[in-house]
Amino acid sequence: MKRRLFVAAGVAAALAGVAACGSSDDGDKKDGQTPAAGASSNAPAPGNGKKVTVWLMKGTAPDDYLAAFKAKFEADHPGATLDVQIQQWNGIDQKIISALASKDAPDVMEAGNTQVATYAASGGVKDLTGKVNELGGKDWLTGLSNPGKVDGKQYGVPFYAANRVVIYNKEAFAAAGITAPPKTQAEWLEDTKKLNSGDQQGIYLPGQNWYFYAGLLKDQGGDLAVKDGDKWKGGLDTPAAAAAANFYKDLQANSKAAKDGDEKTQPETVAAANGKVAQFIAVPGELETVVTKNPALKDKYGYFPIPGKDAAKPGAVLTGGSDLIIPETAKNQDLAYDVIKQFNSDEWQTKLAKAIKMLPNKTTLGAALEGDAGAAAMMTGASNGFATPNSPNWTAVESNNPIKAYLTKVLTGTDAAAAGKEANETLTKTLNTKS
Numbered sequence: 001m002k003r004r005l006f007v008a009a010g011v012a013a014a015l016a017g018v019a020a021c022g023s024s025d026d027g028d029k030k031d032g033q034t035p036a037a038g039a040s041s042n043a044p045a046p047g048n049g050k051k052v053t054v055w056l057m058k059g060t061a062p063d064d065y066l067a068a069f070k071a072k073f074e075a076d077h078p079g080a081t082l083d084v085q086i087q088q089w090n091g092i093d094q095k096i097i098s099a100l101a102s103k104d105a106p107d108v109m110e111a112g113n114t115q116v117a118t119y120a121a122s123g124g125v126k127d128l129t130g131k132v133n134e135l136g137g138k139d140w141l142t143g144l145s146n147p148g149k150v151d152g153k154q155y156g157v158p159f160y161a162a163n164r165v166v167i168y169n170k171e172a173f174a175a176a177g178i179t180a181p182p183k184t185q186a187e188w189l190e191d192t193k194k195l196n197s198g199d200q201q202g203i204y205l206p207g208q209n210w211y212f213y214a215g216l217l218k219d220q221g222g223d224l225a226v227k228d229g230d231k232w233k234g235g236l237d238t239p240a241a242a243a244a245a246n247f248y249k250d251l252q253a254n255s256k257a258a259k260d261g262d263e264k265t266q267p268e269t270v271a272a273a274n275g276k277v278a279q280f281i282a283v284p285g286e287l288e289t290v291v292t293k294n295p296a297l298k299d300k301y302g303y304f305p306i307p308g309k310d311a312a313k314p315g316a317v318l319t320g321g322s323d324l325i326i327p328e329t330a331k332n333q334d335l336a337y338d339v340i341k342q343f344n345s346d347e348w349q350t351k352l353a354k355a356i357k358m359l360p361n362k363t364t365l366g367a368a369l370e371g372d373a374g375a376a377a378m379m380t381g382a383s384n385g386f387a388t389p390n391s392p393n394w395t396a397v398e399s400n401n402p403i404k405a406y407l408t409k410v411l412t413g414t415d416a417a418a419a420g421k422e423a424n425e426t427l428t429k430t431l432n433t434k435s
Contacts, residue, residue, distance in 0.1 A: 045334035047080030052335045053106040054084045055099075057092065060110060060160075060322065065355050073342055080335060093118075093395070100124030105327035107336035113147045113323050114388045116156035121392040126326040126333065128340075129154045135344050139362040143319020143385030150390060156323030157340050158361035160352055162283050163317040163385055164211065165303050165377040172200060172278040181304035183311040185219070185247060192254045195278035202254035203279040206266035207411050208404035211318045212281055212306070216244035218316035218386055219309050224403070225389040225431055232391055232431035236406060236424035242416035249411055259411040262404060269293070281306065284374025285357055303377035308384070319385035321358070393431050402426040 052073075056066075070082045085106070087095070093115065099105045100122050111119060119125050132154050137145060140158045148156025166188075168181065176195050182188040196202030205212070214224055222240030225232050235241060252259070257266045268280040273293035284303055291298050306315035324343060326336045342348055349360035350368040359378055360368050369375040388394050406423035410416045 044076045045338050047074070047077040047335075049079050050332050050335060051081045051083055052108075052332050052339060054082065054108040054339055055087050055096075055106045056084055056110045057322065058086050058088055060356070061352060062355050065351060068351075069342065069348060073339065076342075077335065077338065082339070097122060100327050100329075103329050104331075105329045107326065107330040107332045108339050109325050109327065110159060110322045111156060111325050113144050113156065113158075113161075113319070113321050114394060116148045116323050116325065117150050117390045118392045118395060119325060120150045120153075120155045124328050125155045126328055126330070127153045127155060128157060128326070128337075131337065135341065136362060136364075139364045141319060141321075141359065141361055141363060141382050141385055143317075143382060143387050144321050144323060144361055147387035147390050148323045156325050157344060159322040159324050159343060160349075160356070160361060161319050161321030161359040161382060161385070162285075163319050163359075163378055163381050164281050164283055165305055165374065165381055166279055166281055166307075167272075167284065167287055167301055167303055167374075168279045169275075169277070169300055170302050171300055176278075181302070182307050185216075185307050185309055185315070188307045189247070189250055192251060192279065196254035200276050200278055201256050201271075203251060203281075204257055204268050204271045204277045205248075205252045205255040205281065206257045206261045206263055206268075207252060207259035208262040208401075208407050209281065210262075210401060210403040210407065213244060213248050213403065213407060214318050214388070215306060215316040215386075216247055217241055220244045223389070225391070225427060227389075227391075232389065232393075232428060234424040234427035234431065236403070236420040236427055237417070238420070239417075241420045241424075245407065245410045245416040245420070248407065249416075252411055260408045273297070284378060287374065303374045305377050305381040314381050314384050316384045316386055317381040319382060319387055389431065391431050393433060396433070397427060397430050400430075402430075 066084055070084065073082045074080055096109060096111060096119060099109070100119060101124060105124070135157060137154070141161050143163065144158035144161050145154070148154055148158065172195055176191070178191050178194065182191050192202040194202070217224065217235070217240060220240035220243045222238050222244065223235045225234045257271065268282050269286050269289040271277055272280050272290045275294060275297055287301055306317055308315040324340050326333060326340070330336050344361065346362070346365060349362065349365055353360040353365065353368040353375070357372060357375055359375065359382055363383065366379055369379055402423040406419050409419040
């Protein structure tokens with residue numbers, strides 16, 4: 001999800017052996033040895049001259065953060081060496097799958113949050129369920145922790161996250177007499193109609209922004225798909241799906257973006273750079289691209305969470321980002337768990353959030369975003385965050401995405417219920433196809 005979220009929006013994101021990193025019935029064994037009486041599970045695993053290999057994705061963390069992390073880890077584990085290897089997003093899925101099937105996997109790997117189910121299906125990822133409480137799992141962002149949990153077992157530990165917000169032109173809002181960002185979808189639609197005037201677009205919204213649509217569907221009480229026993233059932237043929245699509249249609253009527261385009265083919269950052277877009281939906285960091293293209297727009301924008309159906313809570317948002325996983329064949333699973341534990345700590349989560357302007361993995365770390373209005377809007381939205389259906393086949397769904405075609409049909413006049421029935425047949429079939 002991290003790759004798709006950030007690249008497709010121009011965001012991403014949020015994307016999981018032995019006792020110290022295994023299930024609760026493994027105790028606190030280290031390298032297969034029973035600890036001495038009185039030994040604490042919080043004690044660092046011994047370094048013993050071992051090299052701990054960690055795969056992180058390009059762009060995840062700056063060099064100075066990684067250097068400081070490495071120094072801290074090696075100081076806490078005398079004799080150990082931490083080898084952080086930076087990976088490219090292109091081709092990473094197959095590289096991780098191959099590593100999980102090998103006998104020489106790295107000790108820790110970063111994985112896109114929506115890919116964890118695919119990797120776990122291989123049987124090569126360590127079950128970390130027994131460590132969730134120790135890691136403060138009750139406070140994890142659900143959009144990261146839920147996709148890391150497959151069939152009741154936690155394989156992925158949340159790393160960091162991002163989600164979309166509304167980026168708006170404050171001068172355009174003031175000119176339209178709008179004194180505060182909308183709190184409900186109804187208010188948002190009315191404000192957008194007011195903003196859609198002359199050569200100014202009330203909102204720039206490509207017709208196939210299925211990420212945004214998925215949140216609207218969630219707000220209506222629906223889901224893209226749910227698992228029923230051992231089968232998946234798509235949710236695009238429901239009244240909730242039709243209601244969400246019709247709201248999308250009403251909002252998109254105030255945009256000049258193509259009805260058959262997505263965030264990649266109709267990038268918001270290109271459109272907004274002309275200064276005639278009152279609002280667009282994106283990860284806050286995308287505003288930097290807009291301002292780079294048109295410096296005159298600096299300081300003219302603000303952020304607000306995507307509104308929900310009522311003011312009680314923000315709109316649901318797909319959470320992108322990364323989880324951390326430990327391969328079953330990792331040679332240093334005790335030290336691998338200690339790497340994850342350090343990354344998961346409040347100290348290093350706060351440092352990472354500030355360094356990369358993304359969300360930390362816990363709802364309790366909002367202070368890390370102090371002074372960053374865009375990140376604060378993301379965190380508010382993340383309180384109602386979710387992930388794509390936790391199916392190993394979800395990648396196949398996105399490769400020929402029926403949700404995109406569904407939205408375009410609705411926007412061009414097809415009845416939402418009829419279009420949803422057709423799209424749902426494709427979605428359900430793909431999710432239930434045996435690999």
